[in-house]
Amino acid sequence: MFDFSVSLLFFWIKGHLEVDGRFIKTKIPNVILWFIPLGAEEDTVPLKNVSNLRTSTKYRVFPIILGAILVLSALGSLGTSFIGALIIALIGVGIFGTGIQKTLSFDKSGSVQVISVPFYESNTLVAMKNKIVAALSDDTDKTDLNLYFDKKSTSVK
Numbered sequence: 001m002f003d004f005s006v007s008l009l010f011f012w013i014k015g016h017l018e019v020d021g022r023f024i025k026t027k028i029p030n031v032i033l034w035f036i037p038l039g040a041e042e043d044t045v046p047l048k049n050v051s052n053l054r055t056s057t058k059y060r061v062f063p064i065i066l067g068a069i070l071v072l073s074a075l076g077s078l079g080t081s082f083i084g085a086l087i088i089a090l091i092g093v094g095i096f097g098t099g100i101q102k103t104l105s106f107d108k109s110g111s112v113q114v115i116s117v118p119f120y121e122s123n124t125l126v127a128m129k130n131k132i133v134a135a136l137s138d139d140t141d142k143t144d145l146n147l148y149f150d151k152k153s154t155s156v157k
Contacts, residue, residue: 002018019135024047027042045108058116061099063095067094
């Protein structure tokens, strides 16, 4: 249902999340050195085991500092080699951007499931959260007899 990038620099590496009436199914590729895909982690979590759904923004210091250093060194070498400085600046901006991530996390039977995406996938992350909340609400409504009979009595009239 939802396909999302797991890396800023290598946007073609996609993860997948699907929500139905009973399960949350995720498939997130494992990567080495942030860009070499090596299998995937698949997880199926029953909706009844999901709690404490939350989104957040994480700032990782090392990529931000490394990216800023590369951009500043590229600006310093603009006079000697414009093309080289431009390439180094683009790499620096990319590394800087990988330091800013949005996360969706939820508790599942005592452990935490975390889905991290680049900052530009924040709308997809919000849509995933809304879909999970709607599925949790529907699942809870199925077990609420008062709500069931209220809906039944209003539909008969």
